[in-house]
Each structure stands twice: as structure tokens, then as C-alpha cells.
Amino acid sequence: xxxxxxxxxxxxxxxxxxxxxxxxxxxxxxxxxxxxxxxxxxxxxxxxxxxxxxxxxxxxxxxxxxxxxxxxxxxxxxxxxxxxxxxxxxxxxxxxxxxxxxxxxxxxxxxxxxxxxxxxxxxxxxxxxxxxxxxxxxxxxxxxxxxxxxxxxxxxxxxxxxxxxxxxxxxxxxxxxxxxxxxxxxxxxxxxxxxxxxxxxxxxxxxxxxxxxxxxxxxxxx
Amino acid sequence: xxxxxxxxxxxxxxxxxxxxxxxxxxxxxxxxxxxxxxxxxxxxxxxxxxxxxxxxxxxxxxxxxxxxxxxxxxxxxxxxxxxxxxxxxxxxxxxxxxxxxxxxxxxxxxxxxxxxxxxxxxxxxxxxxxxxxxxxxxxxxxxxxxxxxxxxxxxxxxxxxxxxxxxxxxxxxxxxxxxxxxxxxxxxxxxxxxxxxxxxxxxxxxxxxxxxxxxxxxxxxxxxxxxxxxxxxxxxxxxxxxxxxxxxxxxxxxxxxxxxxxxxxxxxxxxxxxxxxxxxxxxxxxxxxxxxxxxxxxxxxxxxxxxxxxxxxxxxxxxxxxxxxxxxxxxxxxxxxxxxxxxxxxxxxxxxxxxxxxxxxxxxxxxxxxxxxxxxxxxxxxxxxxxxxxxxxx
Ligand SMILES: Nc1ncnc2c1ncn2[C@@H]1O[C@H](COP(=O)(O)OP(=O)(O)OP(=O)(O)O)[C@@H](O)[C@H]1O
Ligand SMILES: [Mg+2]
Numbered sequence: 001x002x003x004x005x006x007x008x009x010x011x012x013x014x015x016x017x018x019x020x021x022x023x024x025x026x027x028x029x030x031x032x033x034x035x036x037x038x039x040x041x042x043x044x045x046x047x048x049x050x051x052x053x054x055x056x057x058x059x060x061x062x063x064x065x066x067x068x069x070x071x072x073x074x075x076x077x078x079x080x081x082x083x084x085x086x087x088x089x090x091x092x093x094x095x096x097x098x099x100x101x102x103x104x105x106x107x108x109x110x111x112x113x114x115x116x117x118x119x120x121x122x123x124x125x126x127x128x129x130x131x132x133x134x135x136x137x138x139x140x141x142x143x144x145x146x147x148x149x150x151x152x153x154x155x156x157x158x159x160x161x162x163x164x165x166x167x168x169x170x171x172x173x174x175x176x177x178x179x180x181x182x183x184x185x186x187x188x189x190x191x192x193x194x195x196x197x198x199x200x201x202x203x204x205x206x207x208x209x210x211x212x213x214x215x216x217x218x219x220x221x222x
Numbered sequence: 223x224x225x226x227x228x229x230x231x232x233x234x235x236x237x238x239x240x241x242x243x244x245x246x247x248x249x250x251x252x253x254x255x256x257x258x259x260x261x262x263x264x265x266x267x268x269x270x271x272x273x274x275x276x277x278x279x280x281x282x283x284x285x286x287x288x289x290x291x292x293x294x295x296x297x298x299x300x301x302x303x304x305x306x307x308x309x310x311x312x313x314x315x316x317x318x319x320x321x322x323x324x325x326x327x328x329x330x331x332x333x334x335x336x337x338x339x340x341x342x343x344x345x346x347x348x349x350x351x352x353x354x355x356x357x358x359x360x361x362x363x364x365x366x367x368x369x370x371x372x373x374x375x376x377x378x379x380x381x382x383x384x385x386x387x388x389x390x391x392x393x394x395x396x397x398x399x400x401x402x403x404x405x406x407x408x409x410x411x412x413x414x415x416x417x418x419x420x421x422x423x424x425x426x427x428x429x430x431x432x433x434x435x436x437x438x439x440x441x442x443x444x445x446x447x448x449x450x451x452x453x454x455x456x457x458x459x460x461x462x463x464x465x466x467x468x469x470x471x472x473x474x475x476x477x478x479x480x481x482x483x484x485x486x487x488x489x490x491x492x493x494x495x496x497x498x499x500x501x502x503x504x505x506x507x508x509x510x511x512x513x514x515x516x517x518x519x520x521x522x523x524x525x526x527x528x529x530x531x532x533x534x535x536x537x538x539x540x541x542x543x544x545x546x547x548x549x550x551x552x553x554x555x556x557x558x559x560x561x562x563x564x565x566x567x568x569x570x571x572x573x574x575x576x577x578x579x580x581x582x583x584x585x586x587x588x589x590x591x592x593x594x595x596x597x598x599x600x601x602x603x604x605x606x607x608x609x610x611x612x613x614x615x616x
Pocket of ligand 2 (some may be wrong): 045046047167168
């Protein structure tokens with residue numbers, strides 16, 4: 001079990017009203033699997049992934065990463081864990097527009113203190129792996145959306161994480177490129193043994209996964 | 223390294239915005255530098271005039287003031303010199319008649335303040351005692367005037383400005399004089415004097431047997447203070463000023479100039495700060511999502527702050543350098559105006575006009591100011607949590 005959540009709740013306070021985005025979610029993600037969180041818009045998928053990805057803290061409940069209670073970690077330790085062990089793929093790619101594809105992939109390595117020649121070598125290999133060997137020096141604005149998402153996947157892999165968190169990675173893509181990105185993620189899971197945790201509202205996207213959790217109004221179904 | 227690249231590219235994203243901001247900073251810096259060096263130069267000129275007649279007591283009419291080596295106001299009868307010489311402790315006493323001609327409106331440039339810098343100053347000096355005024359300043363060419371002759375020695379600036387050399391004719395108050403010598407000096411004061419014998423000055427300006435100052439040298443072992451006190455006690459209607467008293471008259475003025483300068487500098491730095499803060503606030507709010515992404519992928523605490531402050535620092539550095547360039551040009555123009563020194567003379571001493579230390583100080587302050595100005599909006603922006611920023615519209 002790479003990730004486990006125990007009775008996770010997250011309440012957003014908007015003035016006097018409360019939005020209970022998650023109401024006691026307990027789930028486990030098996031190491032090396034492709035796990036999907038399926039649910040309609042507003043069901044709390046992003047909220048859940050943000051908590052698991054250590055970007056946010058739960059109102060109550062706990063997130064265990066490899067059995068360790070992450071609520072005990074300091075901000076510094078959480079950043080370190082995100083940098084080295086967790087890769088994020090966002091719906092809107094979130095590449096840095098001033099950096100080339102290659103530099104975007106090098107960035108997490110630079111932040112982790114990898115030496116520049118090694119950064120370059122690894123970034124080129126990763127971009128080749130996602131099929132962008134001929135787009136190394138393109139800025140994001142010169143890439144198609146499918147290519148951007150593949151750069152984002154390569155960036156997520158930069159520091160050799162054990163977990164990739166993908167929040168609607170195909171949300172901005174047409175079905176064909178979406179399919180390619182899904183296959184890419186699936187391939188990573190099978191060939192590299194990386195754990196992939198993906199959120200989607202698309203039933204079809206979920207069919208490649210080893211395990212699917214259904215989320216509705218902040219509660220797991222079934 | 224990566225940080226520097228990110229900062230630099232951040233700046234080149236909004237070219238118009240960045241350029242305008244740089245111009246704004248540059249403008250501020252150039253005014254700081256221009257006004258700073260011009261006033262420094264101006265006060266240096268005035269201070270230099272205070273160094274004349276050091277160690278001597280100046281006796282003027284009690285109805286006149288003595289400021290910047292010039293008596294202004296009442297005159298004294300020539301006979302007073304004999305009275306002064308009788309005072310105990312007087313080494314020697316040299317009478318002078320000094321007349322200042324300020325430029326007329328429209329002459330010597332349009333800047334109002336240049337009106338305060340005399341166009342020329344005539345010193346009528348008795349008994350060939352030229353050294354009392356000029357010290358050891360050599361003549362560039364020629365000789366000193368004969369006591370009875372209609373002859374003058376002029377400063378280098380006057381000579382160059384009016385194309386005069388030894389042998390030329392010069393008209394003073396409608397009287398024709400022959401230039402018999404040119405003073406080799408870089409002093410902004412001496413460079414514009416006309417020196418003639420006391421008798422000639424009295425005749426030319428219509429002050430028969432009158433003088434307006436006496437330069438008194440104390441005897442060995444007599445202090446300026448005690449001599450000045452004694453002269454004032456024994457001779458009615460005169461003031462005797464020591465070197466120190468003469469300096470005090472202008473210190474207040476210098477302090478004011480310094481204060482105005484400081485105030486101006488503070489305001490301009492604050493304006494640069496507001497400018498950079500505004501620009502960086504815009505930059506940051508546009509990039510909230512990117513900055514949050516950096517935090518999300520695990521950039522160390524402070525990385526985003528350093529990146530954005532780096533942009534601010536670069537703005538300050540580039541704007542500062544541009545400003546120093548513009549400011550140096552402005553300084554040269556201003557200084558040559560204020561000091562009425564020809565540009566060619568100033569150019570030789572560009573480092574005098576804009577001392578490297580001043581330039582570096584200004585540059586460092588500008589970088590510091592804009593770094594701080596960009597750090598503040600970043601810190602404010604980072605109070606928003608990562609998730610909210612990630613959800614923000616791009
Ligand atoms: N910062 C916030 N403040 C207030 N409410 C929030 C905040 N973030 C999310 N919510 C609310 O929490 C609920 C769950 O949101 P969340 O984004 O997790 O859903 P989601 O399943 O990811 O939806 P989508 O498919 O549209 O991305 C929603 O009702 C949403 O409006
Ligand atoms: Mg979502």
C-alpha cells in the first residue's frame with residue numbers, strides 16, 4: 001500500500017456556509033497499480049487528490065504515505081516528498097511558459113539538486129520516452145495540447161517518483177490524444193512500475209485502470 | 223543558474239511593461255544622479271570660495287556682509303587701512319575693491335539658478351599684492367598688471383569664453399583695458415575673476431578712494447579671533463570676520479541643499495519602489511498558477527520568492543544602469559551649466575562629476591529598493607494556499 005487514507009474529511013468554509021467536499025473517505029492505493037477515482041464534477045475528486053498529494057491538509061482524518069502519517073510532516077518535509085516521490089499531472093498542464101520542453105522537464109531535477117549534465121541526459125531520455133524527442137527546444141506555446149500533456153508527464157517522472165497523481169489529465173484533450181495520454185500513463189505503470197492515481201469523470205477513461213473508486217458528493221460508493 | 227534564467231525570462235515576457243518600468247526607474251535614477259552631482263558640484267564650488275583668505279581676518283563695513291569671498295553691501299573709506307594697521311597684532315592689511323557682475327537675464331543660459339553664479343568678479347587689489355587673492359596660482363601666460371597701467375589679468379574661463387589672450391583688449395564698464403595675463407586655474411571662482419590695481423578699479427567703477435574689504439594678516443602668534451575682536455573694538459563701523467565665521471555663514475545653506483537632496487532622493491526611491499511593486503504585482507497575479515505549480519512540484523520554500531525578487535533585482539540593475547547613463551549625461555550638462563564651465567573642461571574630469579562611489583551607491587540602492595518592492599507582493603501572494611492558486615484561472 002503506497003497511499004492510504006483514513007476517514008478523510010475536508011470542509012471548506014465560505015463565509016458562514018460550509019462545504020463538505022469530502023465526508024470520511026477511506027481508501028488504499030496498491031503500489032504499482034493504475035487506480036482511478038471516478039466521479040461527476042463537484043464530487044470532491046480534486047480535493048481528494050490534493051490531500052493525497054500533500055498540497056492541502058484535511059479537516060480530519062489522515063493520509064498515510066508508505067505507512068507514515070503525513071500529518072506529522074513539516075512543510076519542508078512535505079515539499080521534499082512531493083519533489084522526490086510524487087509527480088503531478090494537471091488537467092491544464094501547468095508548464096512554465098518561459099521554459100522549453102527540455103527545461104520544463106529539467107526543472108524538478110534542478111530543484112532536487114541533480115547536476116546539470118545529468119539533468120539534461122535524463123530529461124532528453126524522458127522526452128524521447130513520451131515521444132517528443134524532436135520537440136526538445138519548443139516552448140509550450142509552440143506545442144499541441146497533447147504534446148504539452150506529454151511534456152507534463154515527462155516532468156512528473158523527472159525525479160523518478162513512486163506515485164503519479166493525475167487530475168483529469170485528459171480533460172482538455174480530444175478523445176484521440178486523450179487516449180494516447182492514457183496509454184502513456186498505463187505504459188509507465190506497467191513498464192516502470194510507477195503507481196498512477198488518476199481522477200476523471202469519464203467512464204471510458206477508467207477502463208484501463210486496475211482499480212476504480214467511485215466518488216459521489218464526497219463519499220465513496222460501493 | 224536556473225533561478226537567474228527564470229528571472230530573466232520572466233522579465234522578457236511582458237516587454238512593454240518591463241520597458242516602461244525600466245524607463246521609470248532610469249528616469250528616477252538619472253534625476254537622483256543629475257541633481258545629486260550638480261548640487262554636490264555647486265556646493266563644492268561655493269565651499270571652495272570659502273577657502274580663500276584662510277588664516278586672515280576680513281574687515282568689511284558693518285553694513286555689509288561677506289559671503290563666498292565677496293563683500294556685499296557698504297563701502298569703507300580708503301583711509302581706514304592706516305587705522306587697521308595701527309591695531310596691535312596686525313601683520314599686514316591689503317585693501318581691495320571687489321565688484322560682482324551677475325549675468326543679465328538671457329545671458330549665460332536660461333536656467334534661473336545660473337543667475338546666482340557671477341559672470342565675472344573684478345578684484346581691485348592694492349600694492350601689487352596679487353598673491354593675497356590668488357595664492358600660488360600661476361599665470362598661464364603674460365605678467366601681472368603695472369599699478370598705474372590700464373591692464374588686467376583675467377581667469378582662464380573668461381579668456382576662453384571671450385576669446386581673449388595676452389594682448390587682447392577687454393572692456394570693463396565701458397573702459398578699455400589690455401589683458402596682460404591669464405590665470406591658469408581650474409577653480410570655478412578664480413577662473414572668472416578680473417584682477418586689476420585698486421586705483422584702476424576705483425576709477426573704473428566710480429568709487430574714488432573707497433574700498434569694500436581689507437584682508438588682514440595677524441602677526442605671528444596672534445589668533446584670528448583675538449585680532450578680529452580687537453579691530454572691532456577699536457574701529458567703529460566695521461566688522462572683522464575670522465575664517466571660521468565666514469565658513470559658518472554658508473554652512474546652513476549647504477545643510478539645506480543636502481537636506482533637499484536627501485528628500486528628493488527618498489521620494490524618487492519610494493516612487494521607484496511603488497513602480498516596481500505595481501509591475502511585480504501585475505506579473506505575479508498573472509502567474510499565480512505557475513508560481514503555485516512550482517510550489518506543488520516541490521520547489522523549496524523561498525524558491526518562488528527568490529525567483530520573483532530576482533526579477534525585481536534585475537529590473538533595478540538594468541534600470542539603474544540605464545539611469546546612470548542618462549544621469550551622467552544630465553550631470554555633465556547640468557554641471558557645465560551651473561558652474562558655467564565649458565563642457566570640454568568637464569569632460570576631462572568625468573569621474574569628478576560622477577564619482578564611481580556615488581554611482582555604485584545609487585546602483586546598489588536601486589537594486590535593493592526594487593528587490594524589496596518585488597518581495598512584498600510575492601509574500602502577500604504566497605499567503606494564498608497552493609490549491610487555491612492552482613484552481614485559479616490561468
Ligand atoms: N477552495 C474552495 N472553497 C470552497 N469550496 C471549494 C473549494 N474547492 C472546492 N470546493 C468545493 O468542494 C467541492 C468539491 O470540489 P472538487 O474540486 O474537489 O470537485 P471535483 O470532483 O474535482 O470536480 P471537477 O470534476 O469539476 O474538477 C465542490 O462543491 C467545490 O465547489
Ligand atoms: Mg477537479
